[in-house]
Amino acid sequence: MLTKYGNMHLFTYKLVAPVPSLTALHTFALPSTANNIVKITDSQQLTKIDWQRRHLLLGEGSNTVFIDDFAGDVILVANKGIEVTEHDDSYHVRVCAGENWHQFVSYCVSNEIYGIENLALIPGTVGAAPVQNIGAYGVEVKNFIHLVDGFDIEVGQFKTLSAEQCQFGYRDSVFKHHYKSRFVITHVEFSFSKTWRPNLSYGPLQSLKAPTAQQVLNEVIKIRNSKLPNPSVLPNAGSFFKNPIVPEKHFNSLLARFPELPNYPSLPGFKKLAAGWLIEQSGLKQEKIGGIAVHQQQALVVVNHGQSTGNDLINYIKLIRRRVLDKFNIALEPEVRLIGKLGELTLGDIDDR
Ligand code: FAD
Ligand code: EPU
Numbered sequence: 001m002l003t004k005y006g007n008m009h010l011f012t013y014k015l016v017a018p019v020p021s022l023t024a025l026h027t028f029a030l031p032s033t034a035n036n037i038v039k040i041t042d043s044q045q046l047t048k049i050d051w052q053r054r055h056l057l058l059g060e061g062s063n064t065v066f067i068d069d070f071a072g073d074v075i076l077v078a079n080k081g082i083e084v085t086e087h088d089d090s091y092h093v094r095v096c097a098g099e100n101w102h103q104f105v106s107y108c109v110s111n112e113i114y115g116i117e118n119l120a121l122i123p124g125t126v127g128a129a130p131v132q133n134i135g136a137y138g139v140e141v142k143n144f145i146h147l148v149d150g151f152d153i154e155v156g157q158f159k160t161l162s163a164e165q166c167q168f169g170y171r172d173s174v175f176k177h178h179y180k181s182r183f184v185i186t187h188v189e190f191s192f193s194k195t196w197r198p199n200l201s202y203g204p205l206q207s208l209k210a211p212t213a214q215q216v217l218n219e220v221i222k223i224r225n226s227k228l229p230n231p232s233v234l235p236n237a238g239s240f241f242k243n244p245i246v247p248e249k250h251f252n253s254l255l256a257r258f259p260e261l262p263n264y265p266s267l268p269g270f271k272k273l274a275a276g277w278l279i280e281q282s283g284l285k286q287e288k289i290g291g292i293a294v295h296q297q298q299a300l301v302v303v304n305h306g307q308s309t310g311n312d313l314i315n316y317i318k319l320i321r322r323r324v325l326d327k328f329n330i331a332l333e334p335e336v337r338l339i340g341k342l343g344e345l346t347l348g349d350i351d352d353r
Contacts, residue, residue, distance in 0.1 A: 019033040019034075019035070019069075020033060020034055020035075020036065020037045020074075021033055022034050022037075022061075022066050022070065022074065025037075025058065025061045025074070025076070026058075026061030026062075026064050026065060026066050026237075027060070027061055027062045027123060027231035027232075027235060027236065027237055028061075028065040028066075028231075028235050028236060028237045028304055028313075028336075029231075029235035029304055030065065030066060030067065030304060030308060030309070030310055030313065032066035032067075032068065032069050032070065032310075033069045033070070034056075034069075034070045034072065034073060034074040035054075035070075035071060035072055035073055036073040036074070037073070037074045037076060038073055038074070038075050038076065039076045039078050040075060040076065040077050040078060040079060040098070040184075041078055041079055041080070041098070042079060043079055043151065043158070043184075043186040043187075046151040046184055046186070047151070047156070049075065051153045051156075053072065053073055054071060054072030054073065054342070054343065055072050055073045055074070055075050056070060056072060056073075056074050056075065056181075056339060056343065057075050057077060057181065057184055058074050058075065058076050058077070059076075059077055059097070059098070059124050059125030059127055059128040060100070060123060060124045060125050060128075062123035062124040062128075062231065062237060062238065063124065063128065063131075063132060063237055063238065063335070063336050063337060064237070064336065064337045064339060065237055065313070065336050065337070065338050065339065066310075066339050067310035067313060067314065067338055067339060067340050067345065068310050068339075068340045068341045069341060070339055070340075070341065070343075071341050071342060072342075072343070075184070077097045077098050077125065077127050077184065077185070077186075078098035079096040079097060079098045079186065080096050080098055080099055081095070081096040081099070082094070082095050082096070082099060082104065082107060083095075084111070084113070089193060089194050089195070090191050090192060090193050090194055091113045091191070091192045091194070092146065092189060092190070092191055093108070093113065093189070093190045093191075093192065094187055094188075094189045094190075095126045095187065095188050095189075095190065096126070096127075096186070096187055097125060097126055097127025097128075097150075097184075097185045097186050097187060097188065098125055098126075098127060099125065099126045100124075100125060100126075101119070101122055101123070101124050101125060101126055101128075101129055101134070102120060102121050102122065102123070104126055105117065105119055105120045105121075105217070106120070106217075108192070109213050109214055109217050113192050114192065114196040114213040115139075115143070115144050115192045115193070115196065116139065116141070116144055116190075116192075117198075117213045117214075117216045117217040117220065118136060118137040118138060118139035118199055118202070118205075118216060118220055119134060119135070119136055119137075119139055119141060119220075120217045120220045120221055120224075121220065121221050121224045121225075122134050122136060122238075123231065123238070126188050127185040127186070127188065128185075129141045129188065130142075130145060130148050130166055130168070130173055130175060130185060130188060131173060131175040131176065131185070132171045132172065132173065132176070132335070133168045133169065133170070133171060133172060133173050135170070135171070136220070136224075137199075137202040137205060137220055137223070138199045138200075138201035138202045138205070139199050140168070140170075142163065142166070142168035142173075144190045144191060144192060145163045145166065145168075145188060145189075145190060145191075146162075146163060146189045146190060146191040147160055147161060147162055147163065147188075147189045148160070148161045148163075148166055148185055148187075148188055148189075149161075149185070149186050149187040149188075149189070150183045150184050150185040150186050150187075151183070151184040151186060152179075152182065152183055153181075153182045153183070153184065154182045158186070159183075161174070161183075170242070170243075170245070170266075170272075171242050171335055181343075181344075196213065198210075198211050198213070198216050199216075200216075204219075204223055205219060205220070205223075226297070227297050227298045228295075228297075228298060228301060229295050229297075229298075229301060229303055234295075234303050234304075234305070235303065235304040235306075236295065236301050236302065236303045236304065237302070237336045238301060238335075238336070239275070239276075239300045239301060239335050240300060240301065240302040240317075240320075240334060240335060240336055241275045241279075241300060241320070241332040241333060241334055241335055242275065242332070242333050242334075242335045243264075243272050243273060243274055243275050244272070244273050244275060244278075244330050244331075244332060244333070245266050245267070245270050245271070245272050245273075246270065246271060246273060246330060247269060247270055248269055248270060248271060250329070250330075251263060251270075251271040251273070254273075254328060258281070261273065261277070262274040262277050273330070274300075275300050275324075275332055276298055276299045276300035276301075277299075278324050278327075278328055278330060278332070279294060279299040279300060279320055279323075279324060279332075280294075280299040281327065282320070282323035282324050282326075282327050282328075283323065284299060284319070284320055284323060285299055287316075287319060288305075289308075289312045289313075289315050289316045289319065290307060290308040290309060290312030291304055291305035291306045291307045291308035291312070292304060292305075292308050292312045292313050292316040293305065293316075294320075302316065302317075302320075310340075311353070314350055314353050317334070317338075317350060318350065318351070320332065333347070334347070338350070
């Protein structure tokens, strides 16, 4: 600050505590800050937090993108521990929310507990896995979740939710609706049958002949490494948009125009389409705003080549959505959670910027 003193100008400095950076706490790595970062290593700490302050729950930030500096506290869920109970025909595994997902998958396979090997190498924590019901290569985590334990912020109590109460759907659960931002998942309990058969429903896995779970895990890692950028090399947040689900009538009219349109079964009367294909066909592999672009091997993954701002990303999201809407009459919805100064941004907030 420049202060006038008599005829002289003096520089005076006000000492302020450094603002914590979020850049390394989200895999999209846009520069951003929070007011405070509170790390939870024991679930009892949750009863001591002042929840009236603006806050945001965070695991490893691989499905969260900080667009602006967040004017609130980030609550990092980082409790650790895995407990296995053996039953006659199954294993029950209770896992603390802060455990790393891929390490948990590897732990299961190396302890001969099978079922989630198709979900290998998905970044993030165990606690975030139920939030969007993570899925890949023909498997969704909901198939193995027995219950979810957590802290209900609104009533200030710990609660247990059965798998049914979690209302899992494609990239969806009760944690994105009724319990959005109000339920801190502290533990997830999984149930794995001792009778195991590999799930090879995803085309490229069908080349495996009577594989072991370890071989399935290795193949999934190989496929993922060939398509998906490693966030620590090229920052990204995985699939940026959900694959759209459209009524069959709309699908049939598109198929008449684009006979090669990839499509998958969905609810009766609907088809799921591949957003990556729609984005590539809209010419977006040739587009860049600042350092923001789509990945050349997988157009559904938006990447940050660096030197990018939150506004570059907002403009790129608008560009993708406009192009796909104009060409296919489909409004893509973000899969990632976009966080602005005051909290999560809606599509309306994005359109208004
Ligand atoms: P964060 O980004 O930290 O949080 C995600 C959301 O969950 C936020 O809204 C946050 O508030 C909330 N949350 C986090 N922890 C808790 C908690 N303990 N209690 C309550 N709410 C909480 N996803 C897939 O489904 N399939 C894939 O194949 C896949 N591949 C990916 C590949 C790459 C390269 C990347 C970067 C991401 C990929 N993702 C995929 C997305 C991501 O890995 C998952 O969504 C993952 O579960 C996010 O975990 P996280 O701890 O990083 O969550
Ligand atoms: N495609 C293209 N061009 C592209 C990208 C994809 O033509 O640039 C085509 C592919 O050729 C294929 C189809 O689109 O025919 C689907 O592609 P892919 O099998 O790679 O899967 P996806 O539908 O793009 C989904 C999940 C991924 C998950 C994979 C594997 C969503 C939003 N994404 O991607 O999850 O790993 O299937 O099961 O459902 C994530 O959620 O972050 C994520 C990475």
